[in-house]
Amino acid sequence: MLASTRSALLRKERQSVSAASGAVGQLVGQFAKLTGCYVVGSTGSKDKVDLLKNKFGFDEAFNYKEEPNLDAVLKRYFPEGIDIYFENVGGKMLDAVLPNMKIGGQISVCGMISQYNVVQPEGVHNLMYLVSKQLRMEGFLVAKYFPIYGKFLEFVLPYIKEGKIAYVEDVVEGLENAPSALLGLFAGRNVGKQMVVVSRE
Secondary structure, X not given: OOHHHHHHHOOOOEEEEOOOOEOOHHHHHHHHHHOOOEEEEEEOOHHHHHHHHHOOXXXXXXXXXXXXXXXXXXXXXXXXXXXXXXXXXXXXXXXHHHHHEEEEEEEEEOOOHHHOOOOOOOOOOOOOHXXXXXXXXXXXXXXXXXXXXXXHHHHHHHHHHOOOOOOOEEEEEOHHHHHHHHHHHHHOOOOEEEEEEOOOO
16 A cells, blocks of 8 residues: 555545456455445446455445446545545546545556557546645555565455455466456456466476
């Protein structure tokens, strides 16, 4: 979790996570729940919505593909605004989140998967809300936190041993299936960390 959000999480705030059923999102949401946050995840299918709520313990989740108005759905789940947004998607989702942030809110940007393979990347039109709402938006790269990896293990291992953190991996058998598995990441076909088993020998 981004260092700057740690103190915010301890205040039991309201967090939105995009691509929430992916390898990163599923853990971000659970970490936030462990610190007492109200957490809503966005994902791309009804089955993934059920997974977020029933396995990972999210308070709410929605299928963005079934929501024609992202601004409206965010207002439904966050009538008082979003304190923390963990960004994995970009594009229209980020544009909808910005006006729904609370003043002084924080945005951790881990990825923007909706933009990776488009010919013409979508522009973000609501960046002025960074000013008017006094938001902090910061990139999140795990390599920055390698020096404190030991502290992370101290935090997470007890929860894993107690069964308080769940994890799902999407496993494909055979190196010949690696290309289709990779393409599936960009189509949202995977659930959790995408793994390719080269050999079980």
